[in-house]
Amino acid sequence: MRFCALIVCISVLSGCGGENTSSGDRFYNNGEYEKAVEAFTEKLETNPTDIRTLYNRGRAFEEMGQFKEAKADFTKITEIDEKNVSAYLSLSQVNYKQGSYNKAVLFADKALEINDNSAQGHFLAARAKHQLGYLDQALESYSLAINIDRDYGEAYLYRGALKIGKKQTKSACEDIARAVNLDVPDAKNIQSKYCK
Structure with missing residues (x-):
């Protein structure tokens, strides 16, 4: 999904290629999510508040369908950095995948409070509103996403x-x-x- 790839590239920073790619990043990029989680967890033992590593581990958990663990990592990021748009967008997406559409809207809205120019934020809000039956609001949010991107x-x-x-x-x-x-x-x- 375009959104996932974009969020990973933005948040991983050098994880989309570059000199600082960790073994966890390499495992993630190869689809070896369990090994990625192990590598990220090991790295977090020495630096438990490393936002980049927490985010990457959360994404690996999400890929494995371990949504509770993914949400825990993304939530921890918001406790460390309450203006982390990527973490709120990821919380929105995980809640959407679990069918918690009201929570998906809430987290997308939180991301949009920080950055109203987030096409992904408007898109995620739109999808959740669409599922909730708020069609006119969903249509408006899809249009906002398109106007930005x-x-x-x-x-x-x-x-x-x-x-x-x-x-x-x-x-x-x-x-x-x-x-x-x-x-x-x-x-x-x-x-x-x-x-x-």
Whole structure:
């Protein structure tokens, strides 16, 4: 997912390549999440408040579906740095994955209080509002994400899907076509089903 990759790159700093890549980062990048957790945990033994390592371990836990542990790491980050946007976005995403949509909105909103120019924050808020049935608010949040990042393919796709539900077919198909042009997975299938 585009969001996950972006958050990892932003928060890992040098973890997306560079001289300071740790063994945990290498394990994570190779999809060896259990080994990554072990490496990050070992590193945290000497520096338990290292935000970068906590975040990376939280992401590895999330990839393994260990959401309780992931949330504990992301929450600890917010206790160390109450303005850490990435940690709030990750808490939003984990809660979304668990079906806790109200909490997903709350954490996305917390991130947006710190940085209202976060396309990912608006997108995560939109998805959770969409699931909660707040369609007009979700539509507004998808649009805010797109206004910030004109190449946010997933936001176009989900906004298009929402518009299909609202019987706004022409506008929906324009959004879905944009998602197809941005190579969003499943966009072509949705386009062929709803936009003939």
